[in-house]
Amino acid sequence: MAEVRRLFRRPGAVLALAVVLGAGLTLLAAFRLMGSDRPPAINGLLLYQSLLPRAAVAIAAGASLALSGALFQRVLRNPIAEPSTLGIASGVQLALGLATVYAPALMATSREWVGLGGGFGAFLLVLALTSRGGFNPVSVVLSGMLVSLTAGALGAALILANGDYMMSLFIWGGGSLIQDSWAPTLTILARLGIAGVASALLLRPLAILALDESSARSLGVGVAAMRFLVLVVAVWLAVGVSVEVGLIGFVGLAAPALARALGARSQKAVLLTSPVLGGLILWVTDGLVQASGSDVPTGAVTALLGGPLLLWLLPRLTRPRPLEPEAPVAAPRMRPGKAALIVGAALVLAAALGLLLGKGPDGWSLALGSHLAEFAAWRLPRIVIAATSGAMLAAAGVLLQRITANPLASPEVLGIATGSGLGLAAVLLTVTAPSRELQLLGAVVGAGVTLLAILAIAVRGHYGPERLLLGGIAVSSLGGSVITVLIATGKPEAFQLLGWFSGSTNAVLPRDAVISAVAACLLLPPLFVFGRWLSILPLGPATGSALGLNAGRASLWLVLFAALLTGAAAVFVGPLSFVGLMAPHLARHAGFRRPREQLAGAVLIGATLLVIADWLARMLTFPYQLPLGLFASLIGGPYLVWLLRRGVGRN
Numbered sequence: 001m002a003e004v005r006r007l008f009r010r011p012g013a014v015l016a017l018a019v020v021l022g023a024g025l026t027l028l029a030a031f032r033l034m035g036s037d038r039p040p041a042i043n044g045l046l047l048y049q050s051l052l053p054r055a056a057v058a059i060a061a062g063a064s065l066a067l068s069g070a071l072f073q074r075v076l077r078n079p080i081a082e083p084s085t086l087g088i089a090s091g092v093q094l095a096l097g098l099a100t101v102y103a104p105a106l107m108a109t110s111r112e113w114v115g116l117g118g119g120f121g122a123f124l125l126v127l128a129l130t131s132r133g134g135f136n137p138v139s140v141v142l143s144g145m146l147v148s149l150t151a152g153a154l155g156a157a158l159i160l161a162n163g164d165y166m167m168s169l170f171i172w173g174g175g176s177l178i179q180d181s182w183a184p185t186l187t188i189l190a191r192l193g194i195a196g197v198a199s200a201l202l203l204r205p206l207a208i209l210a211l212d213e214s215s216a217r218s219l220g221v222g223v224a225a226m227r228f229l230v231l232v233v234a235v236w237l238a239v240g241v242s243v244e245v246g247l248i249g250f251v252g253l254a255a256p257a258l259a260r261a262l263g264a265r266s267q268k269a270v271l272l273t274s275p276v277l278g279g280l281i282l283w284v285t286d287g288l289v290q291a292s293g294s295d296v297p298t299g300a301v302t303a304l305l306g307g308p309l310l311l312w313l314l315p316r317l318t319r320p321r322p323l324e325p326e327a328p329v330a331a332p333r334m335r336p337g338k339a340a341l342i343v344g345a346a347l348v349l350a351a352a353l354g355l356l357l358g359k360g361p362d363g364w365s366l367a368l369g370s371h372l373a374e375f376a377a378w379r380l381p382r383i384v385i386a387a388t389s390g391a392m393l394a395a396a397g398v399l400l401q402r403i404t405a406n407p408l409a410s411p412e413v414l415g416i417a418t419g420s421g422l423g424l425a426a427v428l429l430t431v432t433a434p435s436r437e438l439q440l441l442g443a444v445v446g447a448g449v450t451l452l453a454i455l456a457i458a459v460r461g462h463y464g465p466e467r468l469l470l471g472g473i474a475v476s477s478l479g480g481s482v483i484t485v486l487i488a489t490g491k492p493e494a495f496q497l498l499g500w501f502s503g504s505t506n507a508v509l510p511r512d513a514v515i516s517a518v519a520a521c522l523l524l525p526p527l528f529v530f531g532r533w534l535s536i537l538p539l540g541p542a543t544g545s546a547l548g549l550n551a552g553r554a555s556l557w558l559v560l561f562a563a564l565l566t567g568a569a570a571v572f573v574g575p576l577s578f579v580g581l582m583a584p585h586l587a588r589h590a591g592f593r594r595p596r597e598q599l600a601g602a603v604l605i606g607a608t609l610l611v612i613a614d615w616l617a618r619m620l621t622f623p624y625q626l627p628l629g630l631f632a633s634l635i636g637g638p639y640l641v642w643l644l645r646r647g648v649g650r651n
Contacts (some may be wrong), residue, residue, distance in 0.1 A: 018277075025284065049181060057184050057244070063279040066251060070256040075230045083238035090247070094155050097158045115242055122151065142413070145413075187244060281302075339591045343590065350608050354611055358618070380513070382513075383614065385508055387608075390611065392520055392606075394579055394605060395561075396562045397580030400562055405537070405540075415450060419448075425493070428493040429486070436511065436515055440567070440571050502629060516568070519568040527599055537555065573629045577632035579632060580606075613631050
């Protein structure tokens with residue numbers, strides 16, 4: 001270990017080692033290519049038009065992303081800002097996907113402008129969400145996660161709607177560096193050269209931007225204009241790479257962090273060293289992918305760096321402050337019992353609407369008599385799954401917000417639903433034709449392991465609620481990257497995972513509805529026994545101990561139930577409904593204040609939300625059906641936007 005530490009104190013040795021490793025892997029690929037049975041002329045063509053351009057584009061793309069990440073981190077004063085965490089890459093992919101389906105002519109003539117519009121649109125949305133909080137790290141990453149998740153879900157829905165034709169776009173979006181010419185390399189290098197010159201000219205303003213705004217203005221720097229100019233350069237660089245080679249995740253996070261770890265302290269040193277390190281990181285990573293013989297896109301592999309890097313950078317966030325509590329809720333105008341009757345009636349009405357009212361070739365119609373039996377066979381299972389899944393996610397959200405004393409905690413935001421996807425993926429890849437019960441077990445185990453990992457990180461690092469959120473995002477990033485790698489393999493299970501990711505319930509069976517209902521009936525009633533725990537835990541472990549509560553044991557039990565509830569729901573509706581975030585807040589605003597009251601109100605509201613979302617998902621785009629999880633996330637996403645704009649969760 002001592003020798004390793006000494007090595008990392010010598011940046012030249014590290015760079016030389018990376019260069020040797022990258023060159024060696026490229027030579028290995030070249031030897032394998034030239035030793036094939038193909039004619040020498042074909043091998044030579046592949047060497048000069050595919051293999052060498054691939055190495056060159058890896059270096060150019062990695063350098064561009066690293067410089068982009070360094071600029072983002074400097075301007076936003078956020079060590080975890082980069083194109084992936086800011087939602088830019090997902091915005092590019094969604095824009096290109098929409099253009100491919102609805103305006104294919106644009107892809108032939110204006111692909112770069114389409115990607116630029118998507119990337120800038122996503123980034124401006126993140127800036128709009130976080131401007132009131134001064135672009136603080138927690139809000140920026142939460143907003144970037146929101147944009148990325150929503151854009152990813154929309155992209156998954158596009159792929160499901162267009163089959164194998166769009167599956168190739170998903171694989172490209174994973175960041176495939178396979179080349180057939182030198183054109184992408186030259187294009188990226190041209191952008192990098194222009195951005196490098198611009199960065200050199202902006203060195204002094206960048207140094208001044210590190211000061212507070214009043215000091216920067218006193219030195220004659222127009223803070224807003226200069227910040228926007230640098231951000232434009234950074235976004236332009238990142239979008240250019242995404243348009244040419246797809247989404248390459250977290251190189252822009254890794255390279256500046258590694259530069260600082262190797263001793264780069266001044267802004268000039270970071271801006272000079274980061275592109276070199278970024279190019280080497282992507283070159284070596286792509287070489288390892290080629291050496292393994294895998295067809296997995298290189299960008300999907302680099303994304304695996306994201307989770308561990310975010311976890312490593314959490315303690316390095318400057319001046320952490322505790323989350324602000326949620327704004328007090330005005331006194332309710334009705335008693336909880338009356339509110340429960342109203343919400344319960346809304347749930348019954350929504351279920352009746354979903355069962356009876358529908359749209360057909362001849363317009364709207366009511367399913368009555370013999371028609372009711374025909375439609376109920378496929379409508380009723382969806383309604384049952386929507387109601388029970390919504391109830392379980394809402395209950396899990398109440399538990400998590402009470403355990404963590406964090407108004408933004410939920411299965412979706414903390415990545416627990418993504419963990420359930422990992423468990424589901426493990427079952428699909430290891431078992432031939434697994435039963436729904438086995439898939440459910442895998443999802444529950446995945447959710448439980450993920451939640452325990454997040455809480456263990458929080459306890460070990462003595463993090464406050466804001467660090468717990470970032471830890472959840474880090475684990476979610478890692479899990480999402482693994483799922484992306486699995487989907488990009490193109491195996492038959494990949495399409496199942498893609499359907500799960502978007503929350504598609506089009507193929508649910510009556511047996512699935514029975515399983516979901518049984519899970520809800522087994523898991524929800526015991527929660528009301530924990531009312532005292534839910535009252536005391538938000539007060540902190542010291543208060544809990546004084547009141548005779550073993551906070552660790554109580555939290556462990558509640559964590560177990562939260563994992564069970566999340567896994568049981570996510571296996572049917574996917575990871576992106578946001579019901580676990582919305583329902584507890586709406587319950588409090590409706591007058592359900594005490595823990596048991598909030599739990600009951602959230603269960604009813606969560607069930608109602610997903611039943612209504614299921615009906616709208618079937619009706620709005622008839623004869624096509626939107627995935628339930630995706631449609632619910634399009635409702636929940638704006639709600640999280642509203643919470644962020646109000647300052648909930650702002651540090």
